[in-house]
Amino acid sequence: MTDSPDQTRAGFVALIGEPNAGKSTLLNRMVGAKVSIVTHKVQTTRARIRGVAMEGASQIVFVDTPGLFRPRRRLDRAMVAAAWGGAADADVVVLLVEAHRGVTEGVEKILEALAERAVPKQRVALAINKIDRVEAPVLLALTKDLNDRFPFAHTFMISAEKGHGVDTLRKWLAGELPAGPWLYPEDQIADLPMRMIAAEITREKLTLRLHQELPYQLTVESEKWEDRKDGSARIDQVIYVSRDGHKGIVLGNKGETIKAVGQAARVVMEEFLGRKVHLFLQVRVRTNWQEESERYDEMGLDFKDGNT
Numbered sequence: 001m002t003d004s005p006d007q008t009r010a011g012f013v014a015l016i017g018e019p020n021a022g023k024s025t026l027l028n029r030m031v032g033a034k035v036s037i038v039t040h041k042v043q044t045t046r047a048r049i050r051g052v053a054m055e056g057a058s059q060i061v062f063v064d065t066p067g068l069f070r071p072r073r074r075l076d077r078a079m080v081a082a083a084w085g086g087a088a089d090a091d092v093v094v095l096l097v098e099a100h101r102g103v104t105e106g107v108e109k110i111l112e113a114l115a116e117r118a119v120p121k122q123r124v125a126l127a128i129n130k131i132d133r134v135e136a137p138v139l140l141a142l143t144k145d146l147n148d149r150f151p152f153a154h155t156f157m158i159s160a161e162k163g164h165g166v167d168t169l170r171k172w173l174a175g176e177l178p179a180g181p182w183l184y185p186e187d188q189i190a191d192l193p194m195r196m197i198a199a200e201i202t203r204e205k206l207t208l209r210l211h212q213e214l215p216y217q218l219t220v221e222s223e224k225w226e227d228r229k230d231g232s233a234r235i236d237q238v239i240y241v242s243r244d245g246h247k248g249i250v251l252g253n254k255g256e257t258i259k260a261v262g263q264a265a266r267v268v269m270e271e272f273l274g275r276k277v278h279l280f281l282q283v284r285v286r287t288n289w290q291e292e293s294e295r296y297d298e299m300g301l302d303f304k305d306g307n308t
């Protein structure tokens, strides 16, 4: 059967790769909106975030997976499981490799895992990212090396940050998806609840402001969301820290840290929502938040995965 050109297609695409490979940057480029938060620190993606891109008559639903790294704590283990969960559900898997880092130990591990876990019906593509950082011969050698190690359906050379090659990749993905009706209304760019995006925005600002290890030990939740009659939104968020001492750090001298974080986050939220936001932040100590199942559910992670 030949599909007509306006045949609709829809399916899931998982972006996988080492922490910092550029998955969030690529997702944002493909979707054209800031749905996933980019910072300069690794392991910032705490949830399986999906973005939806339209390309011709195809709807591409992206699963942005957390970095695949060696599990250490319970939370890390759940994140690895979530990453593979995303890949297992996908019609197409795109492995992002950093051009200037080449075949690292982490990339080798992912290739091994792909060989074991990729479902036969899946198409696995290679996207060599950050090509702006290397010369052509390096790129060609890396392409050959990686294709010798795994039978990729296609290789793309991209710069997610600069946008090079991203349209070509998106067009190819669109053509690989199964024929069928769209999964989301066309105007919906992300199925991530707005509360979760708002929490991610605050967490990003905290991460940028607090340069130590501390940000990895805190989580942000939007407890309340009120759409006001005047068109503005009131958002109440709680920043959970794991130790009493951390509370003071997040608050800062006379509350100046949390004030600055709140202001910066509010500006981004207003930009994102296109309306005025009243943001209220609170800090609470919860010593064992990393062990609590409801925290995992809210982050889109499956708590039982962390138990294995």
Ligand SMILES: Nc1nc2c(ncn2[C@@H]2O[C@H](COP(=O)(O)OP(=O)(O)OP(=O)(O)O)[C@@H](O)[C@H]2O)c(=O)[nH]1
Residues within 6 Å of the ligand: 017, 018, 019, 020, 021, 022, 023, 024, 025, 026, 037, 038, 039, 040, 041, 042, 043, 044, 045, 065, 066, 067, 068, 129, 130, 131, 132, 133, 158, 159, 160, 161, 162
């Ligand atoms: N030079 C260059 N830098 C890039 C490119 N794409 C992404 N980056 C940078 O690489 C860093 C990591 O990008 P992210 O998109 O956060 O990476 P990630 O894979 O989502 O990271 P995790 O959330 O830790 O898994 C950021 O500082 C990006 O600006 C690129 O094409 N060229």
